[in-house]
Amino acid sequence: MKEAALENRSSKPYHEEDIGKTTVHPQYRVDLRKYSEKEYNKFVRVNTVSDWSMLSWQDIGKPFEVKKYAKEREAWEKTHEKAMDPHTSWTYFNRAFHEWFMKDVPLEKDRTKQEFLSSLRSFQPSEVSHALGNLVQLHLWNYVHRIQDGIWDPRGKRALFQGLLVHRPRILFLGAAEGYEAMQLGAMYPGAEIVMVDYDEYCKTTRFAEFPESYPFLGHNPKTGQDKIIYKDDLNIEYVVDDIRNLPYGKEFDIVLSVGLLEHFPDEYKQEAVDWHRRFLKDNGYAVLTTPRNQLRSRLYYHVMADVMNHTYRELMTVEQMGLYMYENGFDILRHGYIKVHNGLICRPR
């Protein structure tokens, strides 16, 4: 009995008394801090556009295309003498990105520092430059993911996702990867039934499977009306490996979610990608989307981390550009804003 309790403590290490705290782990940050009404605007800056029908592409320009690709993609294209197709590029991206989430950052910092020092002793410029590159990437990853928590950004995501009028929602996550945002939504809206979809099987078998069971999501307890800590295995999740184009569902979801999907489609395919968010949505449902922001620090991040992140076509956009893609393809924008490194939209088909 005592042992079971101890085991539970280690696999689910956070409890209600930890709400309000933040802790840095070797791989990621846990952030159970809440925000007051007044602080809300610190985590999400909302509603800069008052009338979407007044916005035109001429006014706001088009997104910034990231042109620096991962070396793996360039090598593949040279060998195969053709452009890498999107599915293959995602399989490369998911493996590369997952490897970084798994790093024990303090240990790796020591290792890359030693590697750099010994490269200096080698007097080989290519070795020095390679080791320096690794060191810079690791420090950037540490800052962006582990210190700033810019990728998962639980406070920004909670601020963006709050206030949806749903009860025990069915949530469809398009291009789910490790599934983080659907789990955050599921924690906030108890009784949720989550369907994650990704056509790269590795996302189900490895990215999602290895997402830490011990990571706490700050959610809601409907019995007490208080906050509650929710873990991955508390949630009702089905993970489907399939192409979004093949999904058999009708208009049956309360929330259709995508994170980092729309910006991977050049303009001629945007309408199709937008349509995926409508096809499976109940009449009163919400489409919830985020995409990376076009800001100087994001451009720098995608430049330095190109070998990890840039296997696919990628744009960086403003929330106005993202909103206009949705608006001109038949969605009303209910809420829009910036969180740390992403734009966010809550919208509904017109």
Ligand SMILES: C[S@@+](CC[C@H](N)C(=O)[O-])C[C@H]1O[C@@H](n2cnc3c(N)ncnc32)[C@H](O)[C@@H]1O
């Ligand atoms: C950029 S990722 C999403 C970002 C994610 N939060 C992460 O951490 O990687 C987009 C995901 O969508 C998936 N995807 C892209 N096109 C798809 C399609 N047509 N059907 C199913 N999954 C797709 C990719 O395999 C990839 O895992």
